[in-house]
Amino acid sequence: MNKRDLLRVTGACAAAAVLMPAWAQAQDFPPKKNVTIVVGFAAGGAADTAARIIGKKLGENLGVPVVIDNRPGAGGNIAHQYAAQGPADGSVILFGSVGPLTIAPHLMKVPYDPAKDLAPITMGVNFPNVLVVHSGLGIKTFAEFVAYAKKNPGKLDYASTGPGSAAHMAGELLDDMAKISTTHIPYKGGAPALQDLLGGRVAAYYSTLSTALPHIESGRLIPLASTGPQRLPALPKVPTIAESGYPGYSATNWYAFVASSKVPKPVLERWNTELVKVLKAPEVVKELDVHGLTPQPGTREALAQEIARESATWGRVIRERKITLQ
Known part of the structure; x- marks a missing residue:
């Protein structure tokens, strides 16, 4: 074997070595360890x-x-x-949310790039939030909420699942469209x-229906309006913010x-198949x-396109409103 043939064989072997992990991992699905x-x-x-x-x-x-x-x-x-720094074998997947994937990068310096460091698999669930207040606040309708906020700038506070979350942006969008000023209080989750809303330590919350519904039914929370384009089937008498005087308002969560x-593309494709x-x-x-x-x-x-579209939308809102984290 001459030197040229030796180099050709060596190069082919090197290429095969590079491709082997992705092929092997695609064959070994699901990962042998816990997911x-x-x-x-x-x-x-x-x-x-x-x-x-979903996990069950x-x-x-x-x-x-x-x-x-x-x-x-x-x-x-x-x-x-x-998750962005997670293993390449596909054993760790993230139930990512609209805030970190499309909003937070426009508000703060995050130690990852959603477009480069995280690979899409599939959209999971979509849902609007519902604006609820503590029953002891004395506010019974969405119109009363807006009127109180206009009369008392900054005195109404609302909870969210964190800075840059869908709940945070729902409040910012209402402040912008209704020309009111409310105070954002971030938490580490719903x-x-x-807990603080029920304890009266915060006035309002753009909550998920699953979190708020038991307490709405018990009378401890008052639902004022939902943030999506249609009324919630579980709360048919509660209007949307859009139909309450602010057409075009929409702040859904996903x-x-x-x-x-x-994670190699073949493994991502298998995860898409299984999760769908x-x-x-x-x-x-x-x-x-x-x-x-x-x-x-x-x-x-489709998920990649949705992330890019929402990132562009919320990026524009944040720039135009000059929203910052204080």
Whole structure:
């Protein structure tokens, strides 16, 4: 064998060595160790609830343990950074949220790039929030909420699941459209935000339906309006903000599955297949619906487009309103 042939063979072997890990991992699916779904918020909120419903069915389908790993803090950004630095074998996937994926990068310096460090798998669930207030506040309608805020600038505060979260931006958008000034109070998830709301330590909360509904039914919380384009089926008498004098208002929330961009494409495609199957399962759809969560399974490409579209939208709102984290 001459030197030229030796170099050709050596180069082919090197190329095969580079491709082998992706091929091998695609064949070895699911990963032999536990599968971990990382959630960026505390246990008890909508993200945690949905992840556990989906994770249970996923484990049954794959025949492997599925562990929910709650890593709350910084509006979900801690979990997103953790997932971005996760292993390349696909054993760790993230139930990512609209805030860290499309909003937070426009508000703060985050230690990851959603477009480069996290790879899309599929949209998970979509849902509006509902603006609720403590029953002891004395406000019974959305019109009264806006009137009080106009008369008392800065005195009405509202909870969110963190800076740059969908709940945070829902409040910013209402402040902008209604020309009012409310005070944003960030928390590490829906459960601690709800705890302070029920305790009267914060006046309002742009809550998920699953978090607020039991306390609405008990009378401890008053629902004023929902943030989506249509009324919530579980609360048909509660108007949307859009129909309450602010047409065009819409601030929906969603959670989507992503993973570290180090995970090979064949593994990401397999995760898409398995997760879409779970999200379409009738028993999963039914259980999610009980919590006001609508499954939105789709392609990896569709999720990438949605992330890019929402990032552009919220980036523009943040720039035009000069929103900063104080």
